[in-house]
Amino acid sequence: MTIYDALKSDHDKHRDLLKKLAATQGDSGERRKLWQTFYYDVGAHAAAEELAFYSKLIAESDGQSEGRHSVAEHKELDDLIQGLNDMDFGAPGWMARFSTLKERYEHHIKEEEDDAFPIAREVIGADESGDIGGNFTRHKKEERGLVDEKAENALED
Ligand SMILES: [Fe+2]
Ligand SMILES: [Fe+2]
Numbered sequence: 001m002t003i004y005d006a007l008k009s010d011h012d013k014h015r016d017l018l019k020k021l022a023a024t025q026g027d028s029g030e031r032r033k034l035w036q037t038f039y040y041d042v043g044a045h046a047a048a049e050e051l052a053f054y055s056k057l058i059a060e061s062d063g064q065s066e067g068r069h070s071v072a073e074h075k076e077l078d079d080l081i082q083g084l085n086d087m088d089f090g091a092p093g094w095m096a097r098f099s100t101l102k103e104r105y106e107h108h109i110k111e112e113e114d115d116a117f118p119i120a121r122e123v124i125g126a127d128e129s130g131d132i133g134g135n136f137t138r139h140k141k142e143e144r145g146l147v148d149e150k151a152e153n154a155l156e157d
Pocket of ligand 1: 074
């Protein structure tokens with residue numbers, strides 16, 4: 001799988017989760033379950049995307065500015081996501097904050113697909129062999145493994 005297919009497939013999954021989350025009401029099992037899935041998958045996605053993809057883009061002079069822009073957005077999004085994660089699922093402001101996150105996250109992934117991918121295809125090539133895509137998948141698994149390990153340790157403590 002090329003890096004572009006791998007990232008796009010994650011983005012589509014995130015779009016679907018955001019849409020489903022927007023339809024939840026109050027503190028429900030549905031909201032909790034969808035949020036956990038979104039939270040862990042986006043965390044691993046962003047970390048692996050930086051390691052496998054943006055490191056390559058930023059290493060090229062013509063990709064540097066777009067790459068840095070995306071990575072800066074990761075930081076802003078992470079702040080929003082952590083803030084929401086610390087919030088009570090039934091808090092009155094939950095949906096308002098979630099809507100802000102949804103809008104900004106959707107903007108971020110659209111910009112990656114519309115702006116960063118075309119630049120990357122030019123400066124780092126088409127990744128026809130799928131090497132970068134393979135690196136992404138491996139990094140993402142490692143990130144997920146770290147999170148699961150932390151969760152297990154927290155349960156044992
Ligand atoms: Fe991203
Ligand atoms: Fe992404």
